[in-house]
Amino acid sequence: MEMFGYSIESIYLFLLIAGVILTILYILIGDLLEGLMNIGIDGLFNPITIIGYITLVGGFGYVLETIAFFMAPWTILVINLLISAIVIILVNYFIILPFKRSEKNTSYSIKELKGAVGEVFTTIPADGFGEIIISRPHGTVSKAAKSFDGEALPEGTNILVIDIDEEGVFLVSKHYD
Known part of the structure; x- marks a missing residue:
């Protein structure tokens, strides 16, 4: 299957590589990105979840396209989008948000x-x-x-x-x- 003139495997691989590059950039300039992009309900759409979703869609999609050759590409795309969304929501609510809430300021006057x-x-x-x-x-x-x-x-x-x-x-x- 092709989208935008590229094979779907190439698009998934591009998303995976882009997610890895964005993760590295986030490590380097994450505070700036978080200040600019922290929108939504209780930080649901913060940079960590957006970058994580892009990476998961690329990674899961590439793996599913490679091993699930018997499934239709549109079926794989829908399954991939749903699995990635479920995983990133679970990671956000059970790992990322508890860590953010538990940050304590150790400085004192x-x-x-x-x-x-x-x-x-x-x-x-x-x-x-x-x-x-x-x-x-x-x-x-x-x-x-x-x-x-x-x-x-x-x-x-x-x-x-x-x-x-x-x-x-x-x-x-x-x-x-």
């Missing part, structure tokens, strides 16, 4: 740590500096600290962050549970 409870990692002398650690949902923060009350805080002491000075040094006090 130093001001968010005021009032946080932590632990002295390196002893804080009465008139000097030490180090504290504060557990966060996405890891542990280690910061330079000095005593707010002017008392020495030995290693392992639970502390409360009272303030943060201009240089980013934490002013801490002993925390009583």
Whole structure:
């Protein structure tokens, strides 16, 4: 069968190659494409699904044309379009969208740590500096600290962050549970 003057196998192969090239381009400039093309209901027509559909149509079509020689080309085309659509919708809803929803921002503002409870990692002398650690949902923060009350805080002491000075040094006090 021919479409647009080309054999259907050639068209499928072209779509497969175009999908692979678009995938590589998406890896390189995906954020720009996503900003320009993210339209539709809950990102249904985002670049990942469009590129994936093109690649699947090309790949499934080429394989079906090669191995299903007993079927009519129009039947193969319809089956191919339906299978590709079902696969890309399943991949979108069960893999792509959950990953997008689960993206968390691991950055934090130093001001968010005021009032946080932590632990002295390196002893804080009465008139000097030490180090504290504060557990966060996405890891542990280690910061330079000095005593707010002017008392020495030995290693392992639970502390409360009272303030943060201009240089980013934490002013801490002993925390009583």
